[in-house]
Amino acid sequence: MRLYxxxxxxxxxxxxxxxxxxxIAVPPGVDEEAxxxxxxADHGPLAARDMVQLLARAKAEALxxxxxxxxxxxxxxxxxxxAFLTSGAIHxxxxxxxxxxxRWLAQNGGHGDLWSGHWLIDHRDGRVNGAVGRPDVATVRxxxxxxxxxxxxxxxxxxxxVAGAFTVDSLGGPFIRRVxxxxxxxxxxxxxxxxxxxxxxxxDWTSLWNRAG
Amino acid sequence: MRLYxxxxxxxxxxxxxxxxxxxIAVPPGVDEEAxxxxxxADHGPLAARDMVQLLARAKAEALxxxxxxxxxxxxxxxxxxxAFLTSGAIHxxxxxxxxxxxRWLAQNGGHGDLWSGHWLIDHRDGRVNGAVGRPDVATVRxxxxxxxxxxxxxxxxxxxxVAGAFTVDSLGGPFIRRVxxxxxxxxxxxxxxxxxxxxxxxxDWTSLWNRAG
Numbered sequence: 001m002r003l004y005x006x007x008x009x010x011x012x013x014x015x016x017x018x019x020x021x022x023x024i025a026v027p028p029g030v031d032e033e034a035x036x037x038x039x040x041a042d043h044g045p046l047a048a049r050d051m052v053q054l055l056a057r058a059k060a061e062a063l064x065x066x067x068x069x070x071x072x073x074x075x076x077x078x079x080x081x082x083a084f085l086t087s088g089a090i091h092x093x094x095x096x097x098x099x100x101x102x103r104w105l106a107q108n109g110g111h112g113d114l115w116s117g118h119w120l121i122d123h124r125d126g127r128v129n130g131a132v133g134r135p136d137v138a139t140v141r142x143x144x145x146x147x148x149x150x151x152x153x154x155x156x157x158x159x160x161x162v163a164g165a166f167t168v169d170s171l172g173g174p175f176i177r178r179v180x181x182x183x184x185x186x187x188x189x190x191x192x193x194x195x196x197x198x199x200x201x202x203x204d205w206t207s208l209w210n211r212a213g
Numbered sequence: 214m215r216l217y218x219x220x221x222x223x224x225x226x227x228x229x230x231x232x233x234x235x236x237i238a239v240p241p242g243v244d245e246e247a248x249x250x251x252x253x254a255d256h257g258p259l260a261a262r263d264m265v266q267l268l269a270r271a272k273a274e275a276l277x278x279x280x281x282x283x284x285x286x287x288x289x290x291x292x293x294x295x296a297f298l299t300s301g302a303i304h305x306x307x308x309x310x311x312x313x314x315x316r317w318l319a320q321n322g323g324h325g326d327l328w329s330g331h332w333l334i335d336h337r338d339g340r341v342n343g344a345v346g347r348p349d350v351a352t353v354r355x356x357x358x359x360x361x362x363x364x365x366x367x368x369x370x371x372x373x374x375v376a377g378a379f380t381v382d383s384l385g386g387p388f389i390r391r392v393x394x395x396x397x398x399x400x401x402x403x404x405x406x407x408x409x410x411x412x413x414x415x416x417d418w419t420s421l422w423n424r425a426g
Contacts, residue, residue, distance in 0.1 A: 019386045020369075143405055152419040156233075158426060170426030173232045173397055174404035174418065183396040184386055191387035192356055205387060206365040213371060213383030
């Protein structure tokens with residue numbers, strides 16, 4: 001059974017690889033800001049859990065009918081998205097060192113909730129046979145960094161392109177004191193949730209294994 | 214600042230590398246069973262938290278005066294050890310498929326506590342200047358696997374050489390529903406605890422960074 005990953009996130013790809021799955025990664029080409037704005041214009045502000053599901057579903061559905069590498073899709077399509085909720089506000093990628101530093105000065109020694117969205121489409125035999133999705137959340141508690149550590153971490157570039165301006169699986173690991181939830185949710189893809197969804201579509205989890213973990 | 218890792222655990226080495234530290238790994242050559250037996254003969258049964266500290270300390274101290282690669286040690290020496298406590302019993306590495314399967318049938322859908330021990334010696338300028346250590350614990354909650362998944366996981370060989378017969382950072386990731394604690398504690402080395410210990414010895418954490426995360 002092949003898994004198609006509708007995401008360009010290196011962290012999601014690495015998470016799947018570590019779990020024994022080499023997916024076919026396909027950039028979904030979704031304009032995330034436009035998708036959120038269009039939804040909010042009709043329905044009002046999105047909660048974090050709804051936002052990540054909206055975008056996870058949009059990414060997965062963008063691959064329906066696609067032919068990556070000239071081959072029709074035959075397998076499961078996974079879309080994923082993440083957002084960090086702290087002090088009542090949703091934070092995506094900071095992009096600039098200035099925003100990343102402001103984020104860290106605000107969340108240093110504090111905590112927040114990392115929401116990850118998942119949408120899984122059964123796309124076998126040339127058609128959509130079903131789809132399931134569910135968000136997952138993990139609470140993240142930060143260590144208290146001194147300013148020199150914050151500056152050094154930001155200078156590494158690592159926090160700039162991740163929701164919440166932190167990473168748990170690389171340089172930022174020691175700056176996370178505690179997680180309450182599925183650790184892979186924090187990285188952007190809850191593996192335990194994905195296993196549930198795969199099984200709900202009637203597929204054995206281990207049939208996705210196509211590489212050493 | 215150089216870090217010397219007194220452990221042969223690939224998971225501890227990988228955890229440090231991901232956090233931007235390439236340590237000098239030196240096998241400590243400690244007979245763990247003999248060390249525990251000798252201590253228990255004098256003092257009675259060891260609790261998990263005391264056992265991992267006893268062995269972490271023994272491993273770190275085994276490197277004092279060593280000359281890995283013919284060079285005297287100049288930096289910090291880290292010893293680590295882990296044990297899994299579930300249903301009131303301490304479980305180390307299962308080693309055989311039979312023991313691993315018995316472990317999984319007992320802990321499937323349940324939970325346990327992963328204890329990791331840490332001992333850090335300041336070994337600069339040719340002498341021991343100080344040492345600090347502390348255990349950390351994380352609660353692990355397992356998904357409910359069906360027997361075919363358990364068999365496939367054990368057949369991968371991955372659970373045989375890890376305390377508790379499970380991994381969170383490779384094939385076993387989807388089988389962990391939830392962690393409460395520092396995620397790296399589950400892998401065998403709490404990075405947030407190590408950062409605290411490094412700082413207690415008066416060393417800046419980021420001075421250990423010698424590779425990309």
